[in-house]
Amino acid sequence: MTPKTVAELAALPNIVGIKDSSGSFDNIQQYLEVAASDFALLAGTGSLILPTLMAGGKGAIAATANVFPEVLVSIYENWRNGDFAGAERAQRRLRPAERLLSRYAAFRVEACAEQNRHTGRPDAGVGRSADAAGG
Template identity: 65%
Template sequence: MGFLPKGIYPAMLTPLTKDQDINETALKQLTNHLIDANVHGLFALGTNGEFHLFNKEDKLKVAEIIIQETAGRVPVMVGSGGNSTEEVIELSKEMERLGADALSIITPFFIPPTQEEAAAHYKTIAASVSLPVLLYHIPSKTGFHLEAETVAELAKVDNIVGIKDSSGKFENIQQYIEHTKNEDFAVLAGTDSLILKTLQAGGTGAVAATANMLPEIVVSIYQYWLDGETEKAKAAQRELQPLRDTFGLATIPAALKKAVELYRVPVGPPKAPAGELMGDALREVEKMVAYYQSK
């Protein structure tokens, strides 16, 4: 498989109107804003894209808007994961038909499968589409840990091209890199504080939520690393921390949506049941946004 995800893929937010409908205008604006910042690809319908709250019709609408607006300028990777193998195959085929460049498929959640079941799930899905597939590992949200040995087995599948690790544990990333080093396989940081460490360890890039607001800074981490400017890369990595510190103030992605809204793109509220930021949390985010605006 020729496609190997490299560089910075923003974990795109899904803009909504006050009435909770998909905001097509803001979604196009966000797409162009990110591409203009020289990101290497787009990643839609992940955790920060609130994939778990949208029905199939909405997911296809979001993907179609992004794919059409991008018009081939960068690769578009879309989340088509779910709990049942059948459901994932159905959505994946639809995404392929819409023109997605790659699929991100989260591990099953709610009832954690065995390692063998997870491997069979991924192999069956990969065989049903011709698109490249990225494994998506976020154990804090799924209750399931994909073992490095399982990833090594899946890395041998022709169109399973990489993994996004959002465990927050660097040793996981290291293990995935170590176990797949003989394959053409990408290991991407899904935790924005680990972008530089992942690159230094042999990873290929990151799927970064902070890039919704600060794409230029996130892209610069990768660029400085490529150019061998380690100190500058470290400084750029540190520069993301004030934004990251606000993520825990509310239900994901309420704080990030408010930050992006105040800073640049009117992405609107999170999808219910998550509510808009208020009170002290809102003041914290406003203060953080003012910090970046002053720089």
């Protein structure tokens, strides 16, 4: 989407935010520049969680949360508590997984999530296609 489109969407009362999965931090910065501060911009790429938060984004919806939920929570909680060094350490822990998962289709994430179900970690749910989700 163009920044102009994001600005138009952000002005609508029934749209409160968007997820950007482009992998481009430049896109995220442009979207933040044109949207009001209460518009929720979410990183859709795990590698951009901390940069997005630091730039004014509100959080993330990333596939790696299904595999490494503790790491993603740590990035957010450390950032929220002002421990930016701790947030950066957690973000760095995610980088190898992001590189690996980016090489494979989403079914790999679901396979990892299935494995996590047997470790006592919370179940983040099963992924759905846009068609299955009604959109």
